[in-house]
């Protein structure tokens with residue numbers, strides 16, 4: 661039986677620490693509870709929004725006038741060489757579990773906040789590793805039809821920050837089976853430690869933000885050459901980093917109210933204290949306009965906007 665609450669403040673449930681009240685709010689663990697929550701919304705003709713770790717979501721200042729469903733299933737099991745977890749498991753907890761079991765392969769993902777389900781949906785990645793590299797199967801439910809399905813890695817249609825689930829939001833991820841390679845616990849832990857140190861240097865660790873604000877956009881050859889000439893780095897798949905575009909047109913460290921584009925990473929919008937969604941959206945609009953005017957490139961938000 662689900663416990664639907666009313667008028668729950670969303671800000672503390674996100675890493676950006678921004679957002680007003682959910683009119684209705686519920687935490688769910690099982691497929692049955694997910695179904696029940698969606699039925700609750702449908703019976704009352706309410707909009708619903710599903711999230712989990714809240715590290716890639718910006719809720720509006722006026723909150724969400726519907727039902728916010730938080731995925732909380734955080735079971736973890738070792739299936740003899742492969743690890744299964746609930747979609748609501750924190751990615752960090754899952755990687756520590758893998759280290760404990762002496763499985764290597766996911767170390768570069770250390771420090772990415774949020775849930776494993778959220779990470780699969782966005783094919784989260786860092787330092788050359790993406791979720792697609794460790795995911796074997798994804799168990800999901802289509803909340804519109806009630807259909808449950810097990811997706812193979814190929815069926816997840818992973819790409820740069822995208823997946824089948826991002827394109828088809830009626831599918832909610834419930835469980836994930838990941839494969840790793842047997843490794844040495846000390847070496848795995850030391851690699852994880854090094855990744856956290858790198859993230860601290862880049863100032864993308866333990867900051868009040870929603871991660872990268874924009875995805876890295878595709879750009880024409882002229883812009884790719886400018887990037888390569890300026891940084892000495894190669895562009896990949898016709899994309900250039902959004903952070904470089906922002907930095908190049910003066911959005912670096914730009915502040916509106918209490919929201920500031922990052923010092924090391926202009927593509928991280930940081931809540932410096934009492935930032936609001938309105939201020940974040942204003943900074944986003946300024947950034948988009950400048951990048952379009954200067955480079956002819958259209959930026960798209962990676963962060964998920966809810967309640968706008």
Ligand SMILES: Cc1cc2nc3c(=O)[nH]c(=O)nc-3n(C[C@H](O)[C@H](O)[C@H](O)COP(=O)(O)OP(=O)(O)OC[C@H]3O[C@@H](n4cnc5c(N)ncnc54)[C@H](O)[C@@H]3O)c2cc1C
Nearest residue numbers: 711712713714715716717774775777778779784785833871
């Ligand atoms: C400081 C910081 C650093 C970050 N660094 C990185 C990084 O290095 N690399 C990177 O890729 N990302 C990074 N991020 C972004 C973020 O952590 C990831 O996108 C993360 O995987 C999101 O997971 P979540 O559970 O928090 O998603 P949420 O914010 O809860 O949700 C985001 C979206 O996922 C959907 N979703 C969540 N759970 C499910 C589910 N079970 N089934 C279907 N859809 C679901 C929601 O509907 C929503 O649309 C960073 C964020 C922060 C704040």
